[in-house]
Amino acid sequence: MTRRKLIAGNWKMNGLKADAVALAEAVCSKYSSLENKTFDMFIAPPFTVLDAVCDVVADSGVWVGGQDCSVFEKGAHTGDVSPVMLKDLGCGGVIVGHSERRADHFETNELVKDKASAALSAGLGVIICVGETLEEREVGKTLEVVGAQVKGSVPENATAGKVVIAYEPVWAIGTGKVPTTEEVEEVHAYIRQVLADVLGTDIAENMQILYGGSVKPSNAAELLGLPDVDGALIGGASLKAEDFWAIAETVM
Ligand code: PEP
Numbered sequence: 001m002t003r004r005k006l007i008a009g010n011w012k013m014n015g016l017k018a019d020a021v022a023l024a025e026a027v028c029s030k031y032s033s034l035e036n037k038t039f040d041m042f043i044a045p046p047f048t049v050l051d052a053v054c055d056v057v058a059d060s061g062v063w064v065g066g067q068d069c070s071v072f073e074k075g076a077h078t079g080d081v082s083p084v085m086l087k088d089l090g091c092g093g094v095i096v097g098h099s100e101r102r103a104d105h106f107e108t109n110e111l112v113k114d115k116a117s118a119a120l121s122a123g124l125g126v127i128i129c130v131g132e133t134l135e136e137r138e139v140g141k142t143l144e145v146v147g148a149q150v151k152g153s154v155p156e157n158a159t160a161g162k163v164v165i166a167y168e169p170v171w172a173i174g175t176g177k178v179p180t181t182e183e184v185e186e187v188h189a190y191i192r193q194v195l196a197d198v199l200g201t202d203i204a205e206n207m208q209i210l211y212g213g214s215v216k217p218s219n220a221a222e223l224l225g226l227p228d229v230d231g232a233l234i235g236g237a238s239l240k241a242e243d244f245w246a247i248a249e250t251v252m
Pocket of ligand 1: 010168172173174175212213214215233234235236237
């Protein structure tokens with residue numbers, strides 16, 4: 001089974017327009033100059049610069065998207081952004097269920113699933129994030145927690161072409177701490193098994209599962225070389241074009 005690798009950047013709440021355009025230009029010029037695009041690239045800038053970044057990305061082949069979306073298409077939901085609006089801007093996808101949203105905005109698996117469903121209905125691809133806290137890992141609950149998140153957050157109509165899972169241990173995000181390769185592979189293989197139970201073997205075998213949490217140029221080759229790791233969701237290192245590209249180079 002050869003699944004295409006996906007290198008995804010989550011810019012979080014970083015970047016004013018000029019920086020965002022410059023970063024997107026740097027990434028896109030490298031990606032579009034590749035003769036053979038053997039992997040996919042996705043960037044998720046903040047909403048405020050999405051329009052400008054969508055213009056830069058246009059014909060480069062880089063996939064761009066939001067970091068969250070509403071479950072609603074439109075209406076009285078102050079401050080929210082609908083998946084239809086993202087699609088209208090030129091986005092191809094959206095991240096849902098990031099641990100920072102689960103923690104800061106009390107997002108439940110049910111809500112994440114509804115967001116994913118709304119995004120799919122709008123024609124967007126979806127990256128659904130799951131991952132355990134340090135306390136959960138320390139008491140041996142990692143697989144139980146992550147399995148429940150996958151079962152609770154992935155819509156029944158998810159397909160491998162439209163849905164990507166990102167395993168991001170909460171304690172590894174932005175901390176410089178990374179699980180061992182054995183720990184990463186164990187969780188990824190388990191996620192694939194859960195996906196097979198809920199969506200069937202064919203979809204599970206084809207669905208990309210990304211690792212996220214302190215991925216850097218120095219550890220990317222090892223993590224991205226694991227059998228069930230199909231790419232990375234990168235926060236901090238995606239804000240520097242050289243680092244983001246150096247990570248991408250490990251899958252070329
Ligand atoms: C993230 O926020 O999705 C992430 C993985 O961040 P970092 O790479 O900075 O740990």
